[in-house]
Amino acid sequence: MGPDTRPDTEAAPDEVTAFLARLTGLLLRSSGEGAALVERTVRHTARALGADATVLLVPDGATLTVSTRGDSRTVTLRGVPEVFRLDQVVALKPLVRDVRAGRTGVAEADRRLAAIETSRPPYPWWLKLLGVVLFTLGFAPLMQSTWYEVAATAVLGTVAAVLAVTADRFPRYAPVLPLVVSTAVSVITVEVFARDTSHGGPVLLMLPALFYFVPGDYLSAAAAELAAGFITTGAIRLVYAAFLLVQLYVGVLLGLYLTGTSTRALFDVAAASDLPRWALFLGWIVFTVGTLLAFAIPFRLLPSLLVLVYVTVGVQSLATKAIGETGGTFVAAAVLAAAATRLSLRPDRPPRLVLLLPGFFTLTVGSLGMRGLTTLAGGYVIEGFRDLLKLVTIVTAIAVGLVLGAVLAQPADAERRGAAPLRRT
Structure with a gap:
């Protein structure tokens, strides 16, 4: 024509x-x-x-x-x-x-x-609820690779999922949802699951259930926008991510106050691992399925996203052994961004954001902020600041890795074809 x-x-x-x-x-x-x-x-x-x-x-x-x-x-x-x-x-x-x-x-x-x-969401409310639960269960072994962590997360993740789905039906409560969820999870964790310290610190038991609400994606997106020259959007998004993180942190503290528990209970010590390797491997399938259901991603994309998740996890594990955690996270982010950018150039493939999201979540940046704040509140100053410093380092590594991977994977005629280089023009 x-x-x-x-x-x-x-x-x-x-x-x-x-x-x-x-x-x-x-x-x-x-x-x-x-x-x-x-x-x-x-x-x-x-x-x-x-x-x-x-x-x-x-x-x-x-x-x-x-x-x-x-x-x-x-x-x-x-x-x-x-x-x-x-x-x-x-x-x-x-x-x-x-x-x-x-x-x-x-x-x-x-x-x-x-x-x-x-359009209506592709999945009914009960499948989204199941998705949030699976999402948290898949994340649980990253906090503590124990059966107790998985069992506690099944209960706490269900509570969080019920509150998230309820907020969908009553949108006016959405602004305080992170506070309500973290308070409820904190109360149940302290009263039910954290009575025996041999199962690890209460923060590690809470975090998987809160992971759906932890703004790790906003933190890394903000850092990536700053690195790409989008100063205003990056700075504002960074402030918003910090606010969401603090809201979750305040909810955890409220849970302690409601139960009469001292903040000294917020220690950050992991229990000894007892999960077999096959459970850790299959956990990423559970996690990816949960991501699709929780974030309304069409189920036909499961094979592609699952491959990207395992590639990201594999690259991060290998690179971490070779050059340390920060370097491994940087390399994994760059490889994920390059693969997602290349795949998204094909007309029959989904957008880059959808390809990136599940693999990005495996880098678990947001949990570091929660661990740092709650550990500080417990009076463990050195450990808390160490987690917060690690948060800043890992966020920057992910952001720069995502930018580098996207730039390296873009074709030479990106401007003519309408691709979006991560730089300000």
């Missing part, structure tokens, strides 16, 4: 602006892993529609300016960034591809985008 007959070039400026505003809004709301791709996606899509677009971004808002046929319009958008409906991110990729290729006009594109926005 030639440029003179493409339906989208005949669209009225209002139609183009409305579609791009809706596209920007959806991209903004699904940018919990970083806003670096939003501006370039909108700009290239606008160009395919015969318009020019600029986007001024902050993590929870965007100002979109669309210029077409000598006319200019500006729209201000608001949206809380998250990663909980990744099925919408997956569905958005073929729509944007069709618009850029001239196969879809503005009216049809707007209709398809509206259908994506109003």
